[in-house]
Amino acid sequence: MTNWKAYRPLLLPPIRGLDRIEVYEQHGGYEALRRVLAEWTPARVIEEVKASGLRGRGGAGFSTGLKWSFMPPPDGRPRYLCVNGDESEPGTFKDRQILEFNPHLLIEGALIAAYAIQATAIYLYIRGEYADWIDRVEVALLQARERGYIGERVLGTDWSIAFYVHRGAGAYICGEESALMESIEGKRAYPRQKPPFPAQRGLWGRPTTINNVETLANVPLIIRHGAEWYNQIGAPKHPGPILYGISGHVNRPGVYELPSGMPIETLIYEVAGGIRGGKRLKAVIPGGSSTPPLRADQIAGVTMDAESLRAAGSMMGTAGMVVLDEDTDMVRVLVRIAEFYHHESCGQCTPCREGTGWLVKILRRIERGEGKPADLELLLEICNQMEGRTVCALADAAAWPVRHTIQRFREEFEARCRGSLFSVPEPIPSTSQ
Amino acid sequence: MATEYTFSAEELARIADIRRRYPTARAALMPVLWMAQEKFGWLSRGVIELVAQTLGLSPAEVYGVATFYTMYHTEAHGRYVLDLCTCLSCQVLGAEELLHYLEERLGVRDGQTTPDGLFTIRHTECLGACGSGPVLMLNNRRYVHRLSRERLDQLLEELRQGRIPEFESIPLPERHWENEEPS
Numbered sequence: 341m342t343n344w345k346a347y348r349p350l351l352l353p354p355i356r357g358l359d360r361i362e363v364y365e366q367h368g369g370y371e372a373l374r375r376v377l378a379e380w381t382p383a384r385v386i387e388e389v390k391a392s393g394l395r396g397r398g399g400a401g402f403s404t405g406l407k408w409s410f411m412p413p414p415d416g417r418p419r420y421l422c423v424n425g426d427e428s429e430p431g432t433f434k435d436r437q438i439l440e441f442n443p444h445l446l447i448e449g450a451l452i453a454a455y456a457i458q459a460t461a462i463y464l465y466i467r468g469e470y471a472d473w474i475d476r477v478e479v480a481l482l483q484a485r486e487r488g489y490i491g492e493r494v495l496g497t498d499w500s501i502a503f504y505v506h507r508g509a510g511a512y513i514c515g516e517e518s519a520l521m522e523s524i525e526g527k528r529a530y531p532r533q534k535p536p537f538p539a540q541r542g543l544w545g546r547p548t549t550i551n552n553v554e555t556l557a558n559v560p561l562i563i564r565h566g567a568e569w570y571n572q573i574g575a576p577k578h579p580g581p582i583l584y585g586i587s588g589h590v591n592r593p594g595v596y597e598l599p600s601g602m603p604i605e606t607l608i609y610e611v612a613g614g615i616r617g618g619k620r621l622k623a624v625i626p627g628g629s630s631t632p633p634l635r636a637d638q639i640a641g642v643t644m645d646a647e648s649l650r651a652a653g654s655m656m657g658t659a660g661m662v663v664l665d666e667d668t669d670m671v672r673v674l675v676r677i678a679e680f681y682h683h684e685s686c687g688q689c690t691p692c693r694e695g696t697g698w699l700v701k702i703l704r705r706i707e708r709g710e711g712k713p714a715d716l717e718l719l720l721e722i723c724n725q726m727e728g729r730t731v732c733a734l735a736d737a738a739a740w741p742v743r744h745t746i747q748r749f750r751e752e753f754e755a756r757c758r759g760s761l762f763s764v765p766e767p768i769p770s771t772s773q
Numbered sequence: 774m775a776t777e778y779t780f781s782a783e784e785l786a787r788i789a790d791i792r793r794r795y796p797t798a799r800a801a802l803m804p805v806l807w808m809a810q811e812k813f814g815w816l817s818r819g820v821i822e823l824v825a826q827t828l829g830l831s832p833a834e835v836y837g838v839a840t841f842y843t844m845y846h847t848e849a850h851g852r853y854v855l856d857l858c859t860c861l862s863c864q865v866l867g868a869e870e871l872l873h874y875l876e877e878r879l880g881v882r883d884g885q886t887t888p889d890g891l892f893t894i895r896h897t898e899c900l901g902a903c904g905s906g907p908v909l910m911l912n913n914r915r916y917v918h919r920l921s922r923e924r925l926d927q928l929l930e931e932l933r934q935g936r937i938p939e940f941e942s943i944p945l946p947e948r949h950w951e952n953e954e955p956s
C-alpha cells in the first residue's frame with residue numbers, strides 16, 4: 341500500500357450538509373438508482389456487484405453479489421431486504437458515521453439492492469441506543485419518499501418498494517441475521533437453525549437477504565463507477581474502501597475511510613497518530629472484540645484484509661481496531677470481553693449459555709489472584725466445548741478471544757495464577773446465573 | 774379487563790400506522806413497547822396488559838419480549854438513567870474508574886437509584902461510540918462523549934437543573950496527511 345495518502349473518501353466524503361437530499365443530489369446522488377431502474381435488469385446489477393468483489397462489512401466477509409444470487413425467482417409474493425444496523429460488536433462504531441453523515445448513500449444502496457433481489461420491502465434495523473441517529477435517518481427517508489425514490493412505482497417505473505426503520509432495544513444478538521429477523525417479527529431474538537437459509541425462508545418465512553449498512557453504502561459507488569474501477573481499490577481479494585474504526589490508546593481515534601489492505605502499523609502510527617503518551621504498543625484487536633488479538637511482535641507487515649489477517653492468526657471482523665498500550669492488563673481486558681459475551685448470550689444453546697458463564701467465573705478468579713495453573717487448560721477446554729456447537733456464532737465469538745489471548749499472553753495469565761499456588765483450593769462454583 | 778392505563782385516540786392512530794408496516798400484529802410489538810415506555814416511563818404490569826390488549830397478544834408474550842431487551846424497563850427507575858459504557862475501548866480509557874466515581878458522587882451502587890429518585894446509574898455494554906469514549910447514554914437516547922470526572926460533575930449539575938445536553942455531533946477525525954506536501 342504505497343499511495344494510500346492519495347485516496348479520497350467516497351463513503352464519507354468531506355461535503356457539508358451531505359445528509360440533506362439536495363446536497364446529496366448535487367453530488368451525483370440517486371443517479372445510480374435512476375440508471376439502474378431505467379437501463380439495467382436486476383440480474384445485471386447482481387453480476388456487476390459480484391464482479392466488483394465487494395465482501396460484506398458486517399463481520400463475515402461473504403461475497404455480496406453471490407449472496408444476492410441465492411434469492412429464488414420472484415413469485416409475486418413478498419420478499420425482503422434487511423439492512424443490519426445493529427452495530428454492537430465492541431470496538432465497532434462505523435455504521436453510525438454513515439447514518440449521521442451520509443444516510444442517503446445507504447438509502448440509495450439499499451434501494452439498488454432491493455431492486456436487484458426484487459424485494460417488496462426493506463427493513464432497516466438500527467440498534468435502539470442510536471435513537472438520535474434513527475431520527476435523522478427517518479428525516480432522510482421522508483425526503484427520499486417525497487422525491488419518489490421510495491413508494492409505489494418508483495420514478496415512474498413499475499417497480500414499487502416500501503422502506504421502514506425498525507428500532508432495536510438493546511441486545512447484541514440482534515446483529516446475528518436470523519435473530520434480527522426474529523426481532524423484526526416482534527419476538528425474543530433467538531437465532532434460527534440454518535438451513536434453511538434466509539434466502540429460502542427468512543422474514544415471515546419469505547425469501548430475505550440481510551446486508552450490513554456499510555456493505556450497502558458501497559453499492560451506489562460500484563454502479564456509478566463500475567466493477568472494474570471498484571476492484572482496483574485496495575487489496576485484490578477484499579477490495580474497496582473500508583471504514584476503519586480505530587479506538588483505544590491512540591492519539592487520534594475515530595473512523596478513517598481508506599482502501600482495504602492497509603498495514604496495521606500504518607493505521608496505528610501514521611493514520612491514528614501513534615500511541616498516547618509515547619507509550620509502546622502491547623496488542624491490537626483488529627476487527628472488534630471477537631477477533632483474536634495480535635501481539636505487538638506479530639503485526640509487522642500484516643495488512644487489513646481477510647487473507648493477511650488469517651495468515652497472521654486473526655480476522656478482519658468489522659475493522660473496528662482496538663489498540664492497547666504496554667500498560668494494559670490483558671487479564672482485565674479479557675475478563676470484560678468475556679462478561680460482554682456472557683451478558684449477550686441469548687441463552688438458547690447450552691454450550692454458549694453455560695460456557696460463557698464459566699469463562700467469566702474462571703477468568704474473574706484468575707484476576708483476583710485465586711486462579712490455579714490448571715485453570716488455563718480448563719478455559720481452553722471450555723472453548724473447545726463451545727466452538728462450532730451452537731445455533732449461531734456467538735459462542736465462537738466468545739471463545740476465540742479467550743483462546744487466543746491466553747495463548748498469546750500466557751505469561752501474564754500464568755503470573756496471575758502463580759500468586760495463588762499455595763492458596764486453599766476453592767470449590768468449583770456452580771453455574772447458576 | 775379494566776386498566777388504569779390507556780392510549781389516546783391519537784396514539785391509537787399512530788399504532789394503526791405502525792401496524793401497516795408489518796404483515797403481522799405481533800411485529801408491531803417492539804415499536805408499541807417503545808411508545809408505551811416513552812409515555813408511561815416504564816413497563817409496569819398494567820402497561821404490559823395495555824400493550825397486550827391493544828395488539829391482541831397475551832401479556833405473557835409481551836412480557837417475554839420486554840424482558841429480553843435491556844432497554845425496556847420492567848422496573849421503575851430514576852428520572853435520569855445514566856448508562857455508562859464500560860466495555861473494551863471505554864474500559865481501557867478508564868470507564869470503570871468513572872463508574873466508581875459516579876457511585877461515590879451519588880452514594881449509590883451500579884444499578885441503583887438515588888433516594889431522591891433523580892438518578893439511576895448502570896454500567897452498560899458497548900454503545901458503539903468507541904472513538905469518543907468513555908461515553909454514556911442518557912435516558913435511552915442522548916450520548917455524552919469523552920467523559921472525565923469534570924464532565925460528569927458538569928453533567929450532573931446540568932441535569933439537576935433540568936437541562937438535557939444537546940445532541941453532539943462528533944466530527945470525523947482530521948486526515949492530517951491530506952494537507953502535507955506530496956514528497
Ligand SMILES: Cc1cc2nc3c(=O)[nH]c(=O)nc-3n(C[C@H](O)[C@H](O)[C@H](O)COP(=O)(O)O)c2cc1C
Nearest residue numbers: 396397398424426427428515516517551552555733
Ligand atoms: C453474534 C453475532 C452478532 C452480529 N452482529 C452484527 C452486527 O451488529 N452488524 C452486522 O452487520 N452484522 C452482524 N453479524 C453478522 C450478520 O449475521 C450477517 O453476517 C451480516 O449482517 C451480513 O451482512 P454482510 O454480508 O453485508 O456483512 C453478527 C453475527 C453474529 C454471529
